[in-house]
Amino acid sequence: MATAGATDIKRVFNFSAGPAVLPEPVLKQAAEEMLSWHGSGMSVMEMSHRGKEFIAIAAEAEADLRELLGIPETHKVLFLQGGATVQFAAVPMNLLRGKTRADYINTGQWSKKAISEAKKYCDVNVAATAEDRNFTYVPDRSVWSLSSEAAYVHYTSNETIGGVEFHAVPDTGGVPLACDMSSDFLSRPLDVSKFGVIYAGAQKNVGPAGLTIVIVREDLLGDPLPSTPTLLDYKIQADNDSMYNTPPTFAIYVAGLVFKWVKEQGGLSGVEQKNIAKASLLYDFIDSSGLYQSPVAPADRSRMNIPFTLRKEGLDDQFLKEAREHGMVQLKGHRSVGGMRASIYNAMPIEGVQALCGFMKEFEARNG
């Protein structure tokens, strides 16, 4: 270990929605390799992105991601910058391809942002919305009114703020499916062949902020809107192995370590089983309690982000303060919905969820 006394370091259970908890073995390995990566005498942060060391790091990260998700040869993997927010514009710019209309499913705050950005580039048909019940459910596929001329159908597989998640990939016939998968990417197995494009900011479930992963079907590349900035042109990024300009090198390296860690967890079915166990523990506890409640329809509850409220007024600040004193941080709900939110991504160990339930139970006994 490069860090003296590292065993004495006290870590908290971090329930942040993002940037979020990372696997401890990954952080340790990054620390050990900080001054000299594999005998190179350099930190990954100091390497040229054109050098053989970093080219190998990026290639291995892509290969591991392809293996984890079983990404078919038909799809390109891009390691980009700008966050999921930039993809809200890049998706219409690249996928309209001569059409002027796209279908969007509105399940919450992130869908809404994707919709308002897309409106700058095309005619958006909101084919279904959950706004009528304050974004607490996923509208059933049978009520979607998709338009026949849509270039693609966009949805948000997991609403990080509202805690609503799609538990199946919707069928859109032959129309390309575009998905913002920022907060449940790599949380379960996925059939990538069903998608035109998947994008995800890394800082939720994959790695450090600064990296955005895009997986796009190759036959959709090459006919972007004429005004598309070079860096947002998927074809140019694909043709240049995501190195048209300097990529987020250190974030790609850490994401690569996370991919290896996920493989060691039994791959995506392994992490899915753990994620189901963690989420069930917390939801079952909330449902059995008299103090806490989940606003989300049971069938559409997220395994990653679990919002809950306290039925009694005026206890929120005390709850957060005491949780912090017990080593559990970042439990405050998003400012737009209030209450609490526990984000329990892949890297949150079940011990963190057990500790949270234990604390909540004890807090209820004293205040319920």
Ligand SMILES: *Cc1c(COP(=O)(O)O)cnc(C)c1O
């Ligand atoms: C966090 C998040 C975003 C925004 O990501 P940035 O990387 O900050 O642009 C978009 N969509 C979802 C679902 C998110 O969770």
